Amino acid sequence: MLQIHTIRENLEEVKRKLAKKQVKHLSDLDTILHLDDKRKQLKVALETNLAEANGIAKKMGELMKTGARDEAEKLKARSGEIKEHAKDQEAQIKELDEKIYQLLVTFPNLPNDSVPEGKTPEENENVYEWGSIPTLYEGAVPHWDLIKKYDLIDFELGAKITGAGFPVYKNKGARLQRAMINFFLDEAIKAGYKEVMPPILVNADSGFGTGQLPDKEGQMYHVNNDDLYLIPTAEVPITNLYRDVILKEEELPVKNVGYTPCFRREAGAWGAHVRGLNRLHQFDKVEIVQLVHPDKSYEVLEEMVKHVQGLLEKLELPYRILRLCGGDMSFSSALTYDFETYSAAQQRWLEVSSTSNFESFQSNRMLCRFKPKEGKNQLVHTLNGSALALPRIVATLLENNQTKDGIHIPKALQPYTGFDFID
RNA sequence: GGAGAAGUGUCUGAGUGGUCGAAAGAGCACGCCUGGAAAGUGUGUAUACGGGAAACUGUAUCGCGGGUUCGAAUCCCGCCUUCUCCGCCA
Numbered sequence A: 001m002l003q004i005h006t007i008r009e010n011l012e013e014v015k016r017k018l019a020k021k022q023v024k025h026l027s028d029l030d031t032i033l034h035l036d037d038k039r040k041q042l043k044v045a046l047e048t049n050l051a052e053a054n055g056i057a058k059k060m061g062e063l064m065k066t067g068a069r070d071e072a073e074k075l076k077a078r079s080g081e082i083k084e085h086a087k088d089q090e091a092q093i094k095e096l097d098e099k100i101y102q103l104l105v106t107f108p109n110l111p112n113d114s115v116p117e118g119k120t121p122e123e124n125e126n127v128y129e130w131g132s133i134p135t136l137y138e139g140a141v142p143h144w145d146l147i148k149k150y151d152l153i154d155f156e157l158g159a160k161i162t163g164a165g166f167p168v169y170k171n172k173g174a175r176l177q178r179a180m181i182n183f184f185l186d187e188a189i190k191a192g193y194k195e196v197m198p199p200i201l202v203n204a205d206s207g208f209g210t211g212q213l214p215d216k217e218g219q220m221y222h223v224n225n226d227d228l229y230l231i232p233t234a235e236v237p238i239t240n241l242y243r244d245v246i247l248k249e250e251e252l253p254v255k256n257v258g259y260t261p262c263f264r265r266e267a268g269a270w271g272a273h274v275r276g277l278n279r280l281h282q283f284d285k286v287e288i289v290q291l292v293h294p295d296k297s298y299e300v301l302e303e304m305v306k307h308v309q310g311l312l313e314k315l316e317l318p319y320r321i322l323r324l325c326g327g328d329m330s331f332s333s334a335l336t337y338d339f340e341t342y343s344a345a346q347q348r349w350l351e352v353s354s355t356s357n358f359e360s361f362q363s364n365r366m367l368c369r370f371k372p373k374e375g376k377n378q379l380v381h382t383l384n385g386s387a388l389a390l391p392r393i394v395a396t397l398l399e400n401n402q403t404k405d406g407i408h409i410p411k412a413l414q415p416y417t418g419f420d421f422i423d
Numbered sequence B: 001g002g003a004g005a006a007g008u009g010u011c012u013g014a015g016u017g018g019u020c021g022a023a024a025g026a027g028c029a030c031g032c033c034u035g036g037a038a039a040g041u042g043u044g045u046a047u048a049c050g051g052g053a054a055a056c057u058g059u060a061u062c063g064c065g066g067g068u069u070c071g072a073a074u075c076c077c078g079c080c081u082u083c084u085c086c087g088c089c090a
Helices: A004-009 A011-020 A027-066 A069-104 A143-149 A155-161 A171-190 A204-209 A235-240 A294-314 A361-366 A390-400 A411-417
Strands: A125-130 A228-230 A246-248 A254-263 A282-292 A319-323 A335-343 A348-359 A369-371 A381-389
Touching: A004 A011, A004 A027, A011 A027, A027 A069, A125 A294, A143 A390, A171 A254, A171 A282, A171 A294, A171 A381, A171 A390, A171 A411, A204 A228, A204 A235, A204 A361, A235 A254, A235 A282, A235 A361, A235 A381, A282 A294, A282 A390, A294 A319, A294 A335, A294 A348, A294 A381, A335 A390, A348 A361, A348 A390, A361 A381, A381 A390
Parallel strands: A246 A369
Antiparallel strands: A125 A319, A254 A282, A282 A381, A319 A335, A335 A348, A348 A381
C-alpha cells in the first residue's frame, strides 16, 4: 500500500509512475488527499475535545477527594456535551478512514525508474540470455508425452481424486520432485538463507499483508468454514512472519527460504498453452524471501537474481531474464525479473521464476519496520524470488534432455535423485 | 470437543476505578569509576498519528473489539491466543 505522505509530497511524480503501470483512475489520488485533509482537521478538533474531557476527568478526581459536590456536577454536565460531540466526530473520521482506505488499496506499487514502458508481455525487456538451445533428436516429443511414456506423472488419476490441474507424481517422477526440492533448499542454505517450513493455510490478514487481498481474492482457494486461504506462494506465510514486527537494524538482512506446495485457482487462465505441466492448480516451489534495509534493496535484488541464475546453470537449462514492463508487473512489485527456460520440444519459453523488489509496499501493509541506529523507525524493504518453481523446470528438463533411449538427469541433481537416467 | 487458569513495555513482573504510558528488577545504550575488565554508579530506553523552527506538546494504545463510568490496565459482554486437566487422534 502506498503511503499517503508519499502521495502528498510527490503527487505529480506518483501519477507519472502509476501511469507506467497502466493505472487509469489517477484523479482518485486527488480525492485521497482531499479526504485526508478533511480527516486531519476533524482529528485535530476531536483531540482538542478529548484533551478537555481528560482535563475534566482529572479535576473530578481531585474534587471528589475534597468533596466539592456542586462543582463536580457542573463539570459532569460539560463532560457529557463533549462526549456527545466526540462520538459524532469519531464516526465521521471512521467514515473518512474507510473511504481513504478503499481508494488507497486500489493503487499498485510505484514502478522503479528502470522499468520499461509497455502494456503487454511482448514489451518486456530481454536483459540476459544463457545457454544454447539444444537440437533434439528426430522424434523428440513434448513433456506430456514423456511423462506418459516413462510413467512419471498421472494427470487422469489426479483428476479422479481431486480435479484437473492436480497431478499425481509417480516413480522417478515423484523422486525427481523430492530431489529438486532438496537441491533448491540446500543451495539456498549455502547462500545464507535460513530454512522455514510454514503453514500452507493463512488468514486474511496475511493475504492482505503481502498484497494478494483484496486485489487477487478470486485467485486463491478459500476454506469457507474456517475463513482461511490456501497459499498461492510461500511468499505469503514467510513474509508475514514479520507482520507487526520491529526489527533491530543489525538483524537485517533477514534471509529466509521455504519449500511449500502452492495453490492457484487460475480462474479464467485456462486455454491453449496449458497442457501438461505448463499450468497447474497445485505445484511445488522453493521461495527465497529477504527483508532488508531500504538502501540495500536493489543491490539485494541483483544478488537474488544471481542466485536463481546459479540454479538454472547448475541444472544446465538455457534461460533468459526479462525485466517486466509496467503493464506486466504484479500489483505489489516495484521491479520484477522473470526467468524463462527454453523448452525445446514445445519450442516455447516457460516462466520458472519471478524475482521482485517490493520496496516498502508490503512492509507498509504489514507494518514491518526496523529501528535504525538514529532516528525514527523505518519500513523495511521486502523481496522475494522463486528459487525455483518445479513444474516448468521439470517440463524443460525432460524435453531438453531426452534421447531416444531415455532422459538424462543433470549432474548437480544426481546426488539428490539417486539415478542419472530415466528410462 | 468439555472444564479451569492466564494474556501488561525487549524480558521477568507489580498494579482490581482517579495522581498509571504504567512500580521494581533484568537486559540494552551512553557516561562515570578502572591500567583494562568485572563489580559499583548516573542517565536514558514503546509505537502511531497530529501541532511546533525547536524545546516541547496533544491524542490513542496494558491480547483484540464493544460497553458501563465524569474517569478503565483495573468492572461488564463477545472474540482470539496460550497453559493445565479430560476426551479424541496422525
